[in-house]
Amino acid sequence: SGVDLAQFRRWYEQAGTPKVTVTMALEGTTLTLTLTQSMAPTPGQMVKQPMVIPLRTALFDRTTGTHRGEELLVLTQAEQTFTFEGFDALPVLSINRGFSAPVEVVAPVTTDDLVFLARHDDDPFARYEAMQQLIVRYLVGAVAGTLENREASRDAIGAAMGAILDDAALDDLMRGELLILPGEAYLAEQLTCADPTRIFAEREGLKRWLGETLLAKWLSLHDRCSAVPYSLDAAARGARKCKTQALVYLAATDPAEAAARAKAQYDAATNMTDRQGALMVLCSLDCPERESALADFHARFEGNMLVIDKWFSLQAGSLNPKVTEHVKALSQHADFTMTNPNRVRALWMAYAANAQGFHREGGEGYRLIADLILKLDPINGNVAARFVPPLGRWKKVDEARAALMRAELERIAAAPSLSRDVREQVTKSLEA
Template sequence: MDIASRPSEAPENPKIADAAPPPHAPSVIRREDYQPPAWLVPEIALDFALGLDATHVTSKLSVRRNPDGNGSRTMRLNGDQLAPLAVRVDGQAVNDWRLDGPDLLLDLAGEAHEVEIETQLNPAANSQLMGLYASHGMLCTQCEAEGFRRIAFFPDRPDVLSTYRVRMSGDKAAFPILLSNGNCEATGESADGTHWAEWHDPWPKPCYLFALVAGDLVANHDSFTTRSGREVELNIWVRKGDESRTQHAMDSLKRSFRWDEQAFGREYDLDLFNIVAVSDFNMGAMENKGLNVFNTRYVLADPETATDSDYDAIEGVIGHEYFHNWSGNRVTCRDWFQLSLKEGFTVLRDQMFSADMGSPAVKRIEDVRVLRAAQFPEDSGPLAHPIRPDSYQEISNFYTATIYNKGAEVIRMMRTMAGPERFRAGTDLYFDRNDGTAATCEDFVRAIEDGAGLDLKQFRLWYSQSGTPQVTVTTQHSGDTFTLKLTQLVPPTPNHDGGAQPEKQPMPIPLKLALFDRETGTHRGEELLVLDQAEQSFSFAGYASAPVLSINRGFSAPVAIDFERPVEDLVFLAAHDDDAFARYEAMQSLVVRHLIAAVSSNLAEEARTAEREAIVQALRSILLDEALDDLMRGELLILPAEGYLAEQFLVADPSAIHAEREALKAWLGTKLRGDLEALHDRVSAVPYSRDAAARGARKLKTQALTYLAAGAPDEARRRAIAQYCAADNMTDRQGALMVLAGLDGPERGEALADFHGRYAGNALVIDKWFSLQAGSLHPKVLEHAKALAEHPDFTMNNPNRVRALYMALAVNPQAFHAPSGEGYRIIGDLIRRLDPINPQTAARFVPSLGRWRRIEPARAALMRAELERIAAEPSLSKDVLEQVTKSLG
């Protein structure tokens, strides 16, 4: 993309250079210190006597000395807020165990033993939602990354793989459904009103994949026949009343089964696959072997309550967790430094799946938009880290966009260089070599190398170097030869354990490109270049006139492109490029370069008008292009987000960015008013369905309203009210309400009240109600957010509700970056209040304040002050303390 060159580090802000030093950081765990476990646990049997306030757990571990271990007699069993009620070795009670902090240590002679430990838990008091916890009368677990140690003493590390037998018993009225991993082998009832179930998972797994669910649930039942003829029972378990909203999830699951067989040759390996929807959940979903636990937002959908984006997200997350059955479960991670081994690979797999199920072009644009919004800022900020980190303090903080999204891009680059068939040969080899083991990123790269016939020695730098590579492009045309000069710079970044990565080596960067003839609008074919040096030149003969360069087509590499080119070239590509992503990129570049110049006050009024007219010309060509489908047209009409625009500046002024972007939107809404009104009329006549044409129409309805709200607010208000009242689906209703929420007038309050009354009691839709208001363009958005925090429907105990209100506010630049600092104070107060309740969720809000070095001095001082207030809290969790320490350091 054509952007201004971005130095990687901002100079010290003079107003805050003498600020207090950051607090003492937690201890650092380093990848280089990895040692195999001294003891293995081939088998474990767990017995649960279930209760909401008291659950008794008996664990029996068959342990044996690891021949690859260090020979220690001491077995370390990790615990977290556990106290052993009894400890037995080979059936005999022992008292020579000891505690080392939260861990239990046992000295064991010989080669093999049976260790039995009893503990008791209070699930109802577990507000962290890690380990075994209660959710609206149901019991469920979340064990990744280190939640199992909150259930039972165990060597809680991914390289200890065990087969699990689980017996659970409990009151049948309270817990009529009892679920765990694997297959159910026996059930029964007792005379006292309790019942029991026994489960066995035959596949060895680490304890982070253990799961248990007990509650009053109903299921959508179905089945799938694998390619080898095995019939698999499929169940999606939900609370009574929600079962009618599970069919899309079930259809997505069956498509995932079939797609993984066809695309990667992976067949499911149990007779049963269960999904459970839980309303209190820190994450999106969890891939526990055979028993996936999902946040309800990624399961429940019908047209009345879920938007098209919700439907897409459900399909993608269902696929992601199912694909983990091989890329994460059958082959797991040796240690948490290898997290991208399973997450990056599985994100790529779910991206490919969603692309095949829908529009590949639109999906690619959406994926890149997420990468740029979340991962690029991470790469240029205080929390920068490679996709395979060298150290961490709290592993929960490394579930990041770098691990997931950049990890997927790195593996995608391997696929681009190898080609689909050779890449598939490499992944087949990876699964064959490592099935049933705890592997490393190096194991994956080596398998691709051997299977695809690639030399990836230099490519491994993508795993060890943080930062977004910056590729500078210059061109020259002489005679009939077009010369392309490329240089790459991987900027220096802070290291995640307090050190630094000041010097980076050049990395292989695969760049797809095409050279367009300006007269015919065609090219001779796409080419793939690999930039693997600091500076390289490539020449192309046979061009009597200078061609128009389309580069990084399909976003073939996760890099920032610095390429100064004439406005007319961008307008040409926005109208003619046959690569959908490159066409989108040209449109984005046209807007970004204008807004950068406008914010920097580098535009005379005449130039400002000329550039705006060029954008109008490009957008009008998109609106009138009959060859475009509406889904793609919708992508091309989206303006760059304010957060992405801020990334283009060494030090950003959020108010100036917001003002210029809104001014451009208003200009476009005014200039294109007739086209936008005609567009809204056209797409409003398309009846509801889930096909691509209707989904594209709904997408354009709201985008047309958004531009009109800026350029012709009275007309936008009239149309939004009509759209809201006529809506027969959530996409249209939410889109209209979003526009109304940002406008003044009685209609705003009336629509919001109607929406709340219409969906009262539906938690997922009420989440939308909170988010629409906290994320709005209304000038009193901060007042609205504070009032919403006092609303009876708001609770700090549900992560979805917290994110709905406060994350919407944190990513709303107008509100979060209010000059008074009130937005910062609201988020800072939230973190301090939420940390004792749910530190993992609280820590997710720290990075929004941690960007202070890239914000103008007055706001930067206010942001840092909030971080210092948080750091001063006497009992911060490791999750929050690590994020705050790095953000201040």
């Protein structure tokens, strides 16, 4: 082809993720896109050379909801300008479609643009990214206290999600992905100092509002997908994904209805996806259906170590407000043993990743994990060391929680005869 590919070697030679910043300007009917690439310095590479960054791009007409064809923009310099003719108004930019380059894109995309892309973009990756950005902006702003118009921002998310639920041309596998809210851990990473309780409250609050606002659509989605017979084809797999997502939103707004539907889904399940999805929802609720489903699941799969591991982790990772009490009880269960690393991880790692339990006011979650480390270390130091990093994230949380987490790390450090693995992790965590 005559193309010199030598510059592509920099993807292997330079560390870090490139950032591409986009600006748009319209003069007359000429649209100008200016792309600038940069990479943060890393040890031994303080100055980075420009990479080859291929970016699949489409420019959507705001009125028709269509674009005139996808174009491949290849960025090879620190800054490049691309021009397009025939635009009467600024289009909506869809860039890095199909994740054509592993880069971070910073583009002038408004909330209205994100709603537009979440509703109309014909590229699955770009549509998913738009929906995630829309929700992340809202939740991060709400947690940080920088959200200017909560109601309008929330309404925008509702409009986009409603359109996704109504889109008959959208396959359910993609629909199921678009309906998932960003995780609490990811949201925490977007904040300089995270308040886990506030993140949990805002995320659950949005879920509850979406459940209430789109209640009829969630009920309809669950009914439709429940009628799809089991199969390994894409349509059936998508239906299984969507009906559990529908239950998630129903549980946030109408627990009784969700419990009844989840139990019916559990009882009718002919596959693990449906059964596990229903049980996950029931674990987060306080209802008789929860206890009967958990008892049935345990009896049904008793002796299957991997499935019983899932039984433990579903309960430890649940949204149930009594999750800490449940985990303490499970640690005394006849099937729990400290000598089985998979079983220990199934219960306690799920709990350490559960912000509602682990970051519980007063620091009980931190004490439980520290106690676990001290008890597990003489048995399996390598596994015990893997539970230190959750406590080591003390610099990312508010001062009160940080002090409690550091205190537990110091308590572990003061213990005699720590294994090398645990001591190394604790020392690094305290020095962080």
